[in-house]
Amino acid sequence: MDYQFKDIEQKWQQFWAQNNTFKAEDKSAKPKYYVLDMFPYPSGAGLHVGHPLGYIASDIFARYKRLKGFNVLHPMGYDSFGLPAEQYAIQTGQHPAVTTEENIATYRRQLDQIGFSFDWSREVRTSSPDYYKWTQWIFMQLFNSWYNKDADKAESIAKLIEHFEQNGSTGINAVCDEEILSFTAAEWKAMSNQDQQAELLKYRLTYLRESTVNWCPALGTVLANDEVKDGFSERGGYPVEQKKMMQWSMRITAYAERLLQGLDTIDWPDPLKEMQRNWIGKSTGASVKFRISDFGFENSDKSEIENPKSEFIEVFTTRVDTIFGVTFVVIAPEHELVASLTTPEQKADIDAYIAVTKKKSELDRMADAKTVSGAFTGSYVLNPLNGQQIPIWIADYVLAGYGTGAVMAVPSGDQRDYLFAKHFDLPIVQILDTQKIDTEADPTKEGTYINSEFMNGLYYKAGTAAVIAKLEEVGAGKAKINFRMRDAIFGRQRYWGEPVPVYFKDGLPHLIEESHLPLLLPEVDKYLPTESGEPPLGRAENWKHAEGEYELSTMPGWAGSSWYWYRYMDAKNDNEFASREAIEYWKDVDLYIGGSEHATGHLLYSRFWNKFLKDIGKVVEEEPFKKLINQGMIQGRSNFVYRLIDEEGRGTNTFVSHGLIKEYKTSPLHVDVNIVENEVMNISKFKQWRPEFADAEFILENGKYICGVEVEKMSKRYYNVVNPDDIAQRYGADTLRMYEMFLGPLEQSKPWNTNGIEGVFKFLRKFWRLFHNDAWEFSVSGAEPSKAELKSLHKIIRKVEEDIERFSFNTSVSSFMIAVNELTDLKCNNRAILQDMVIILSSYAPHICEELWTLLGNPAGTLSYAPFPKFNSAYLIEDDFAYPISINGKMKMNLNIPLSLEIKEIEETVLANPDVQKYLDGKAPKKVIVVKGRIVNMVV
Numbered sequence: 039m040d041y042q043f044k045d046i047e048q049k050w051q052q053f054w055a056q057n058n059t060f061k062a063e064d065k066s067a068k069p070k071y072y073v074l075d076m077f078p079y080p081s082g083a084g085l086h087v088g089h090p091l092g093y094i095a096s097d098i099f100a101r102y103k104r105l106k107g108f109n110v111l112h113p114m115g116y117d118s119f120g121l122p123a124e125q126y127a128i129q130t131g132q133h134p135a136v137t138t139e140e141n142i143a144t145y146r147r148q149l150d151q152i153g154f155s156f157d158w159s160r161e162v163r164t165s166s167p168d169y170y171k172w173t174q175w176i177f178m179q180l181f182n183s184w185y186n187k188d189a190d191k192a193e194s195i196a197k198l199i200e201h202f203e204q205n206g207s208t209g210i211n212a213v214c215d216e217e218i219l220s221f222t223a224a225e226w227k228a229m230s231n232q233d234q235q236a237e238l239l240k241y242r243l244t245y246l247r248e249s250t251v252n253w254c255p256a257l258g259t260v261l262a263n264d265e266v267k268d269g270f271s272e273r274g275g276y277p278v279e280q281k282k283m284m285q286w287s288m289r290i291t292a293y294a295e296r297l298l299q300g301l302d303t304i305d306w307p308d309p310l311k312e313m314q315r316n317w318i319g320k321s322t323g324a325s326v327k328f329r330i331s332d333f334g335f336e337n338s339d340k341s342e343i344e345n346p347k348s349e350f351i352e353v354f355t356t357r358v359d360t361i362f363g364v365t366f367v368v369i370a371p372e373h374e375l376v377a378s379l380t381t382p383e384q385k386a387d388i389d390a391y392i393a394v395t396k397k398k399s400e401l402d403r404m405a406d407a408k409t410v411s412g413a414f415t416g417s418y419v420l421n422p423l424n425g426q427q428i429p430i431w432i433a434d435y436v437l438a439g440y441g442t443g444a445v446m447a448v449p450s451g452d453q454r455d456y457l458f459a460k461h462f463d464l465p466i467v468q469i470l471d472t473q474k475i476d477t478e479a480d481p482t483k484e485g486t487y488i489n490s491e492f493m494n495g496l497y498y499k500a501g502t503a504a505v506i507a508k509l510e511e512v513g514a515g516k517a518k519i520n521f522r523m524r525d526a527i528f529g530r531q532r533y534w535g536e537p538v539p540v541y542f543k544d545g546l547p548h549l550i551e552e553s554h555l556p557l558l559l560p561e562v563d564k565y566l567p568t569e570s571g572e573p574p575l576g577r578a579e580n581w582k583h584a585e586g587e588y589e590l591s592t593m594p595g596w597a598g599s600s601w602y603w604y605r606y607m608d609a610k611n612d613n614e615f616a617s618r619e620a621i622e623y624w625k626d627v628d629l630y631i632g633g634s635e636h637a638t639g640h641l642l643y644s645r646f647w648n649k650f651l652k653d654i655g656k657v658v659e660e661e662p663f664k665k666l667i668n669q670g671m672i673q674g675r676s677n678f679v680y681r682l683i684d685e686e687g688r689g690t691n692t693f694v695s696h697g698l699i700k701e702y703k704t705s706p707l708h709v710d711v712n713i714v715e716n717e718v719m720n721i722s723k724f725k726q727w728r729p730e731f732a733d734a735e736f737i738l739e740n741g742k743y744i745c746g747v748e749v750e751k752m753s754k755r756y757y758n759v760v761n762p763d764d765i766a767q768r769y770g771a772d773t774l775r776m777y778e779m780f781l782g783p784l785e786q787s788k789p790w791n792t793n794g795i796e797g798v799f800k801f802l803r804k805f806w807r808l809f810h811n812d813a814w815e816f817s818v819s820g821a822e823p824s825k826a827e828l829k830s831l832h833k834i835i836r837k838v839e840e841d842i843e844r845f846s847f848n849t850s851v852s853s854f855m856i857a858v859n860e861l862t863d864l865k866c867n868n869r870a871i872l873q874d875m876v877i878i879l880s881s882y883a884p885h886i887c888e889e890l891w892t893l894l895g896n897p898a899g900t901l902s903y904a905p906f907p908k909f910n911s912a913y914l915i916e917d918d919f920a921y922p923i924s925i926n927g928k929m930k931m932n933l934n935i936p937l938s939l940e941i942k943e944i945e946e947t948v949l950a951n952p953d954v955q956k957y958l959d960g961k962a963p964k965k966v967i968v969v970k971g972r973i974v975n976m977v978v
């Protein structure tokens with residue numbers, strides 16, 4: 039029979055499903071291998087051909103590992119909470135659970151059609167209560183933990199309370215809020231429960247705090263920084279503004295150093311690691327305290343100034359060695375000391391400036407490095423090392439949330455400080471370095487020179503270490519490491535997410551009982567905020583904890599995806615998020631494949647939660663994903679038609695073929711790529727495509743309408759979306775799988791181009807042909823394989839093994855084609871050879887291989903666990919050598935001669951060869967030189 043891919047694929051997909059072929063064993067004597075895909079958000083649009091790229095690669099790898107004798111865990115699920123379903127619900131009133139369910143069904147159908155070897159018995163859905171029960175449970179563990187810097191790990195709050203009861207707050211070295219209280223054990227015990235709880239909240243790993251957030255009024259929610267692009271929401275493109283709100287936060291900063299160090303232990307792409315390093319943003323420097331001087335208040339009415347909150351302004355600097363060049367200090371407009379430092383004379387200026395700043399987002403503030411703005415507070419600080427008076431300014435280039443929100447400005451060292459000094463006419467002091475000792479004042483240089491020395495009256499440039507030592511001595515500073523990373527906001531004012539398992543009593547949060555988990559998402563009448571501006575959960579009726587009000591915000595999109603790989607290990611467990619046994623067996627993900635867009639979101643949060651779960655003894659590995667690969671994007675390949683423009687500049691209903699557009703005035707228009715084949719448009723389909731084209735006319739080339747082409751993002755908007763369903767229908771899943779790999783290296787972005795798919799389809803048919811005679815009857819021979827056949831086979835065994843191990847899937851596809859061509863030329867129909875070929879090809883094209891495996895007479899069942907053929911280098915040893923034959927030093931030809939022949943025999947073979955005789959023209963050579971295995975040279 040000819041290659042009937044439809045029947046074959048359907049048959050095997052059913053077989054795999056019915057027999058749970060890919061169910062991973064919970065316990066096994068085999069070594070484990072965990073291949074994970076980033077699970078999809080099931081959107082309404084379904085999959086396009088770009089989505090399965092990574093899934094196909096991981097599936098090939100998973101199938102290959104099974105053949106190699108591993109117990110493979112290769113699961114799939116859905117990240118099914120999220121904004122789009124909710125937006126749709128708002129528009130249509132449809133419950134997000136219903137649309138999510140429908141979308142999941144579509145995804146599942148599409149995935150099944152591609153023949154993935156997923157273990158569906160372990161499917162997870164983040165929006166299902168038996169899953170989010172454990173997301174809530176992890177939240178509770180975080181709430182019940184604090185970070186002990188001395189132990190460098192999270193510990194239980196109970197342990198912290200114990201310490202407070204015995205020793206008060208002394209001896210605690212925690213990652214916590216800045217304003218913590220100092221107290222004795224007695225004072226702690228004397229505190230009301232309310233005050234104790236308020237204090238503990240400052241230590242918890244998930245905690246409430248007022249923070250400036252990206253508020254998106256149109257979406258009615260707070261967005262993470264990476265969900266905002268240029269002041270608009272990434273999804274939907276709605277305006278985003280800055281707003282202060284009480285928010286749940288996650289103390290990810292506690293893990294900053296470990297998140298950084300861990301990167302050195304994992305096999306991830308370097309650019310991705312670099313993005314995480316930048317995001318974590320470790321800076322080594324110093325914090326310096328500048329005493330606030332009352333100089334500025336002398337001429338004004340001090341009584342109007344509220345009691346200064348602090349005697350110092352603390353700055354963070356990475357260049358403490360420039361401390362003698364400080365000519366002003368700048369604090370962020372939001373800095374808590376602004377009000378107390380502002381003199382009455384300066385108040386109007388400062389207020390006006392703060393009003394302007396409020397309108398700018400942090401990103402704008404950082405991006406806007408060129409325009410200088412700021413205002414003088416009227417107050418001064420003293421340089422701790424030379425007592426100089428230094429004015430205090432506010433400016434929005436200093437960010438409130440970074441370092442201490444205050445900088446010592448050094449115009450001679452820092453570009454922004456320099457521009458600021460020039461603009462406001464502030465002094466610029468050059469710092470003398472060792473080479474400049476003798477040139478006290480260099481008139482060619484701007485500003486005043488100052489010696490940077492403070493020891494022994496000698497003129498040195500003070501080095502960082504010396505300055506820090508001096509600052510420590512006078513109690514004005516110390517070495518400090520600062521991280522750019524901030525704690526992560528963990529709340530959304532939205533409906534379709536995990537409820538936070540917390541209720542409020544007397545203004546403080548309390549966890550619900552663990553036995554009450556999951557805290558179910560309640561029903562609401564509308565998915566919109568309440569009239570009083572509360573999140574949608576505020577609409578739920580009779581949704582109340584016995585002791586107080588439930589938290590109304592839900593968890594952010596990243597909650598459910600920050601631990602899901604553990605759930606797959608033991609997806610049905612009702613008592614634990616996964617059993618100890620399962621976690622100790624599967625440990626971590628060996629190979630993770632997914633898009634690079636998750637570089638600093640999902641992949642950072644997951645590492646954070648993993649480290650936390652390790653600290654509390656629930657998991658065993660410090661890093662969750664040992665190896666990670668980012669697949670490239672598949673871009674769309676758009677087609678264009680060219681509308682003729684008439685004399686008045688109006689568009690007509692006539693379309694000019696691409697090759698002729700130079701001769702006319704036209705304007706391009708996207709056309710559906712599905713009605714174009716090899717750039718030739720199907721005119722009648724075009725007429726049906728849209729009513730306005732029903733009587734379109736065409737200016738053709740050679741009777742055809744040829745379209746233009748461009749590579750763009752694959753998007754509905756460009757009519758260039760190719761649906762894998764169509765490809766699978768037309769060519770089959772095996773062709774689709776191989777073709778997606780054939781497009782190019784996995785990590786690279788590349789345009790989808792259906793033009794080449796025929797070639798892959800023909801290859802599979804040719805492969806099928808090897809097993810069949812001319813009448814398309816299955817027919818293989820039991821004869822001994824020939825050397826040439828064995829050579830072809832072992833070449834491909836080695837190649838495919840090497841390729842898969844280094845994730846080079848595209849190169850294998852071309853090698854398969856070469857191998858099948860070779861075997862076809864050899865007229866190979868040898869069972870032994872073909873059976874091994876079937877196994878090798880099966881991870882790429884599993885359906886056809888399963889069918890041939892059965893036809894070959896193997897016992898009923900699957901080849902998924904057959905042993906991968908063993909490579910034997912002996913078959914590749916060459917028997918012949920193509921000797922170059924030279925006459926009088928000139929190379930004339932190559933001659934294949936068995937390597938086993940000795941010099942005399944080689945000489946005889948050469949001389950007997952009719953072609954050589956032609957060259958010799960009947961003459962006998964004077965001399966024949968034979969170098970065995972190298973060359974034959976004759977002198978005539």
Ligand code: ANZ
Binds near residue numbers: 435
């Ligand atoms: C004095 C100095 C002199 C500085 C010099 C730099 C160059 P990174 O590497 O990013 O950590 N800075 C500190 N806090 C800031 C804030 N909240 N907003 C804006 N800028 C801030 O950079 C640390 C440097 O950035 C610090 O070192 C400080 O300026 C500034 F020649 O202090 B420097």
